[in-house]
Amino acid sequence: MPSPADNTSRQRDETPAERYDRNWIEVLQELRVLQTGTQILTGFLLALAFQPAFADLTDGQRVFYLVLIVLSGVSAVIALAPVALHRIVFREGMKGDIVAYGHAALMIALVIVSALLIGVVGFVFDVVVDDRAAWTAAVLLALAVAVLWVVIPLVMRARRKGAGS
Numbered sequence: 815m816p817s818p819a820d821n822t823s824r825q826r827d828e829t830p831a832e833r834y835d836r837n838w839i840e841v842l843q844e845l846r847v848l849q850t851g852t853q854i855l856t857g858f859l860l861a862l863a864f865q866p867a868f869a870d871l872t873d874g875q876r877v878f879y880l881v882l883i884v885l886s887g888v889s890a891v892i893a894l895a896p897v898a899l900h901r902i903v904f905r906e907g908m909k910g911d912i913v914a915y916g917h918a919a920l921m922i923a924l925v926i927v928s929a930l931l932i933g934v935v936g937f938v939f940d941v942v943v944d945d946r947a948a949w950t951a952a953v954l955l956a957l958a959v960a961v962l963w964v965v966i967p968l969v970m971r972a973r974r975k976g977a978g979s
Contacts, residue, residue: 834909841916848893848923855934856886878937885930893923928959
């Protein structure tokens with residue numbers, strides 16, 4: 815069932831089923847982008863443990879590394895959850911529910927991936943430079959994520975709603 819905020823039915827000549835199909839395709843595209851980035855980060859993190867310099871990490875750095883590994887795994891599981899749901903309820907007439915679930919999972923995965931990205935940058939700066947540089951880099955990246963992923967989209971949405979569209 816379309817939400818009141820979904821005014822695409824007025825802009826497109828499509829049935830609810832066609833809209834759900836289109837929305838599911840869009841969710842899948844976003845999942846692909848998210849998964850590719852997460853897989854690259856996960857590969858980078860997993861390779862670190864097998865580097866000779868890994869033995870030089872402090873206990874705190876090792877704990878932080880393990881937190882990043884967990885975030886990476888959790889983000890992958892959440893981002894893949896809509897695909898698993900789709901497989902299990904395939905042909906059950908639940909496309910609207912799948913799309914809504916996919917949207918929620920992607921939003922949660924984006925939050926986790928943002929924490930992962932910020933953490934990885936902070937971790938690298940901590941290992942390569944020092945903890946002050948790590949905090950500086952992490953805070954700057956967090957600000958960039960907040961502006962580019964939250965503030966600008968919300969401003970754009972508010973402008974569109976303000977324009978009466």
